[in-house]
Amino acid sequence: MCSPFPIAPGRSIAGLSLLCAAAGAQADGFFEDSHAKVEARNVYFNRDFRDGHSSSAQGASKREEWAQGFILDVRSGYTDGTLGFGVDALGMLGFKLDSSSADSNSGLLPSSGHDPRHSADQYAKLGVAAKMKVSWTVLRYGAMMPDVPLLKYNDGRLLPTLFHGAMLTSEELRDLKFTVARLDKYTARDSSDRQDIRVHCKNKRYACDIQADHFDLAGVDYRVNDRLSVQYQVSKLENIYRQHFLGLVAAQPLAVGALSADVRLIKSDDIGNARAGEIEHRALSGMLGYSLGGHKFSAGWQRMYGDSAMPYLDGSNPYLVNYAQVNDFAAADERSWQLRYDYDFKALGIPGLSFFTRYINGDHIQVPGSSAQGKEWERDSELKYQVQSGTFKDLSVRLRNSTYRSNYERWARDMDETRVIVSYNFSVF
Numbered sequence: 001m002c003s004p005f006p007i008a009p010g011r012s013i014a015g016l017s018l019l020c021a022a023a024g025a026q027a028d029g030f031f032e033d034s035h036a037k038v039e040a041r042n043v044y045f046n047r048d049f050r051d052g053h054s055s056s057a058q059g060a061s062k063r064e065e066w067a068q069g070f071i072l073d074v075r076s077g078y079t080d081g082t083l084g085f086g087v088d089a090l091g092m093l094g095f096k097l098d099s100s101s102a103d104s105n106s107g108l109l110p111s112s113g114h115d116p117r118h119s120a121d122q123y124a125k126l127g128v129a130a131k132m133k134v135s136w137t138v139l140r141y142g143a144m145m146p147d148v149p150l151l152k153y154n155d156g157r158l159l160p161t162l163f164h165g166a167m168l169t170s171e172e173l174r175d176l177k178f179t180v181a182r183l184d185k186y187t188a189r190d191s192s193d194r195q196d197i198r199v200h201c202k203n204k205r206y207a208c209d210i211q212a213d214h215f216d217l218a219g220v221d222y223r224v225n226d227r228l229s230v231q232y233q234v235s236k237l238e239n240i241y242r243q244h245f246l247g248l249v250a251a252q253p254l255a256v257g258a259l260s261a262d263v264r265l266i267k268s269d270d271i272g273n274a275r276a277g278e279i280e281h282r283a284l285s286g287m288l289g290y291s292l293g294g295h296k297f298s299a300g301w302q303r304m305y306g307d308s309a310m311p312y313l314d315g316s317n318p319y320l321v322n323y324a325q326v327n328d329f330a331a332a333d334e335r336s337w338q339l340r341y342d343y344d345f346k347a348l349g350i351p352g353l354s355f356f357t358r359y360i361n362g363d364h365i366q367v368p369g370s371s372a373q374g375k376e377w378e379r380d381s382e383l384k385y386q387v388q389s390g391t392f393k394d395l396s397v398r399l400r401n402s403t404y405r406s407n408y409e410r411w412a413r414d415m416d417e418t419r420v421i422v423s424y425n426f427s428v429f
Contacts, residue, residue, distance in 0.1 A: 030313065033077025036428035041069040042097075043158050044420040045106045049413045063106040065119060066098040069158040072428075084133040086256045090143055092159045093124045108115035108158045110190050125192045127162045137170040143187075148179060149219055149245045149264070149319040150235040150312075154189055156325075161315035162187040164194060165214070169257060175223040179233075184214040186315045198314045199240055199276050202328065203411045204368070205309040210239040211274045215313060219245075227251050239272035241279050241311045245319065257292035264319060268311050281306040283330065285321040287338070294347025300360075308332055322360050325402040326417060329362045334374075336362035352388045357381040367408045376406035395424045 047063040072091040096109055101117040107120035127143020143162045145153040154161045165183030185194040197215050201208035219233030231247040244267045251258045263286040270279035285302035302322040304310060310330040312318045321338050322329040331334040340358035345351075358380050365374030377395030379402065386396040400419040406412045 029077045029084070030079050031077065031429070034075065034429070036072065037072040038426055038428060039069075039073075040426075041070040041071065041158060042422040042423045043067055043069065043108060044155070044418075046358055046419075047106065047415050047417045049415050060102060060105070062103050064100075064103040065096070065106040065108045067094055067096055067108045067158050069094045071159065074428075078131075078133050082134065086131045086133070087153070088129045088131060088140070088142075090127040090145075090162065091124070092126070093122065094158050095122045096120065106157075107190050109198050110192065123190075123192050125159070125187050126163065127164070127187070134139040136172050137168065139166065139168045141166045146181065146183075148217070148219065148233065149231060149247060150219070150233045150243055150266075151181070151183075151215070152317045152319060154315050156271060156317075156319050157189045157279075159189055161189045163197075172192070177221040179217065179219045179221075181217040182214055183217075186313070190313050197237070199237060199311050200314040200316070202309075203331070204278045205331070206311065212240050212275075214238055229256040236271065237311075237313065239274070240266050240270065240276045242271045243311070245270045247319075253304045257290055260289040262287045262321060264321065266310065266319070268308075276311065277308075279308045279311055281308045281332075283310050283320060294344040296342040298338070298340040298342070298358075300339075300340070302334075302336045302362075304330060304332065304334045306332065322362075324358070324360055324378050325400060325419075326415065327360075327362075327376065327378050327412070329360060329378075331362075331374065332366040334362050334365045336360055352386040354384050355382065365408070368411065370408070372408075374406060374412075376408075378403070378404045378411060380404060388429055392424070394426070396420075397422050 044066045045063065049061045049219040070093045074089040076086040076088065077084045077313060088404045094109060096119055099109065099119045104117060104119045105111065110123050112118040113118045129140050129142030129144055131140045143164050144167060145160055146167065147153060147162055147367045153163060163183045164185040165181065167179070167181040184197055187194050187199055191324055196211040198209060198211045199206050215235065215237050217233060217235040219231065221229065221231050223229045228250045231245070232246040236242045246265045248263045252260045266283040268279055268281040270276070282305035285300065289296055289298040300321040302320060309332045310318060317323060318328050318330055320328060320330060322338050338358055340356065340362040342356040343354065345353035351386070359377070361377045363373065363375045365376070367374040382398060383402045384396060387393055398421040400421070403418040405414050
């Protein structure tokens with residue numbers, strides 16, 4: 001089997017063209033069902049920490065960078081026969097367009113090896129995964145971007161996070177999907193190097209660099225009918241935490257408009273040597289929406305129980321309805337609510353243009369080292385346009401803006417943020 005490997009900054013990714021051809025190169029299905037696509041992604045990122053000074057005790061008062069990224073996604077078909085073999089590859093390149101030592105470390109680019117205050121001019125990473133298929137069951141080994149409730153890869157900057165290991169998915173039974181995985185490494189969004197898998201340390205909730213030998217996951221998705229589906233997953237980060245997830249997604253057409261509901265319950269506890277400390281946490285979150293024409297109105301509620309914050313893997317996004325552009329609202333004992341409005345301008349005859357805005361308010365937070373209750377809020381807006389036809393079909397432009405404020409700035413700094421993302425997807429073959 002092919003194993004995943006990273007590429008140091010500046011090296012070529014021409015090795016993608018090989019695609020491990022030895023794995024059944026003579027089989028027609030291997031080539032005929034193969035396809036490749038490229039995403040060219042241009043990102044401008046500006047985060048102002050509202051300190052009012054050029055520097056502060058907590059670091060620079062602003063992060064501002066501009067970069068260009070390319071993501072090549074190559075997927076083969078399978079060799080003929082009952083047992084089919086194939087290979088997938090992901091090649092990524094990032095280039096610095098504008099950055100300064102005062103405003104670097106935005107997460108778009110890795111730090112330069114010579115000076116951590118400067119961003120690297122370019123970086124690259126390559127991930128290869130072998131795959132094997134029997135009927136409706138697929139086993140992958142290598143680099144991947146998992147997108148399941150307890151492990152959702154992060155794609156919030158220039159290049160996405162890669163995870164490395166094995167994942168098996170099976171859909172042999174109608175309306176049922178089983179997933180089993182073991183992962184042991186990850187390549188961060190702004191890095192070329194594979195690292196040991198670890199717990200995320202946002203706002204110093206958990207000590208940074210608490211690593212584990214591996215992360216295990218198992219789960220089942222059940223589609224009850226066209227309007228209702230249920231998910232259950234359990235995961236374990238060795239000697240750190242065990243996590244259970246139960247989710248329900250429902251939709252109900254009405255005489256006028258339609259209702260939607262999304263309810264998620266996550267239970268986390270420390271296990272083994274408890275290397276990150278004691279963990280006893282419950283998260284309940286839900287979102288209720290109403291759609292009418294191009295409008296959609298949503299309300300969300302989220303509650304954290306226990307004396308610890310919600311743990312999740314570094315390089316991943318927590319599966320919470322109030323996880324937003326800047327914050328996750330998952331601090332110890334936090335409770336939060338959200339109001340959101342979406343509009344699709346297709347209803348006005350402008351297909352491809354959409355807008356959303358949301359406001360999230362959190363309180364009752366256990367602030368480390370303080371008896372006072374923490375409070376925070378975030379307001380996000382996004383305007384997006386995607387070209388619908390012609391030479392530049394699928395070219396998209398997104399303008400995202402966020403404002404975040406809290407009353408415990410030692411752990412969570414106030415900020416205003418703007419992101420401009422231009423993305424163009426095209427097929428290679």
